[in-house]
Amino acid sequence: NTPENTILKEVCINFEKGLALYRTLHFKDAKDIFDRFPNDYPSFLFSERCVFFIETPPPKNWDKVFTLKTK
Numbered sequence: 685n686t687p688e689n690t691i692l693k694e695v696c697i698n699f700e701k702g703l704a705l706y707r708t709l710h711f712k713d714a715k716d717i718f719d720r721f722p723n724d725y726p727s728f729l730f731s732e733r734c735v736f737f738i739e740t741p742p743p744k745n746w747d748k749v750f751t752l753k754t755k
């Protein structure tokens with residue numbers, strides 16, 4: 685096991701935890717996990733989406749799809 689593999693595994697495990705929280709609308713907790721790895725683009729992207737949903741909560745029947753509003 686190289687240090688790079690260990691870090692990648694940690695990023696993946698934490699991303700999965702954050703994604704599970706995101707999908708259950710626990711955006712603050714998910715953001716806290718995504719923010720552990722700001723240099724990982726997927727984590728960064730989902731952290732930004734969490735900020736959006738914290739400020740603008742989705743409807744109760746949200747289909748878990750993030751729709752871009754601008755290009």
